[in-house]
Amino acid sequence: MTIDWKNALEAELSALRTQAVADAAEIERLRAERDALLAALGWYGEHSRLARLITSEGDAGRNAIASDGGQKAREAIAKARGNL
DSSP, rough: OOOOHHHHHHHHHHHHHHHHHHHHHHHHHOOOOOOOHHHHHHHHHHHHHHTTTSHHHHHHHHHHHHHHHHHHHHHHHHHHTTTT
């Protein structure tokens, strides 16, 4: 029994290429997920910084956080979990 190495290697290479395409798509999905989470964290970080000020900017930061009520965080977490 002889093994057709050329065909075996071509089949393996094809499988590896298919997996690489799938892996690249997963990497892009994870990057988008990361970006959404970072955007939500950034929003809360900036408004929390503003909320500490005893000025109208502080009022705006406090009001933004109170109005949001955690919605941005819940949406980012839901998206990361695949629920959106």
